[in-house]
Amino acid sequence: MCNRYRLTAQQAEIAATFGVALPFMPDVTFPVGDIFPTGKKTPAYGLVIIEEDSVRRVEPMEWGVPTQVPGKRDPDVRLTKYVTNVRNLSSPFWHSMLTAPARRCLVPVTSFSEYGQEAGGNGRKPLHWFDVPSRPLFAFAGIWRPTERGNAYGFLTTEPNGVVAPIHPKAMPVILHDEDHDRWLSAPWDDLKALAAPYPSQLMRIE
Structure with missing residues (x-):
């Protein structure tokens, strides 16, 4: 389960990568540093890209x-x-978001993390970071919906690839290829199910 990631790209880079029109609204605040899940008492925010x-x-x-x-x-x-990762794609809870293009989003990311399985000499499990060297800015396949206190999002996960599995054998986020961004935001869900697959391990790096 991925519960920590980073977005350190600048506005212009995000706009160019994902086709977002500049300038951004003045009240849009970019997260700084690591992004963590929200909570009942401590709301936490990330950025997503939606199409309307x-x-x-x-x-x-x-x-x-x-x-x-x-x-x-x-x-x-x-x-x-508060559910951050979407793994059971057949769940009725996620169905209305997955099947509605307007409820899908791109989650821009520069790297994501998972804790190792074994504790180190300090008694703590080491935190490992993963990125895509050829793509300094990439996107998770996300979904979102309105809630009582504002809009909220999560992103899909799938089986881990050969880079992530030794650290976190349960799952990894669904990373979209650049050519699949348009499809994720517009195509019928039945045409997109195959995108919920591990990203090629040879294209990733672990820090």
């Missing part, structure tokens, strides 16, 4: 789509959980 009427724009959203789950102590009590 064939025009793309950058919008800050909370990272984590809220859903109600049974409480551990009392199953009759419903608790709010």
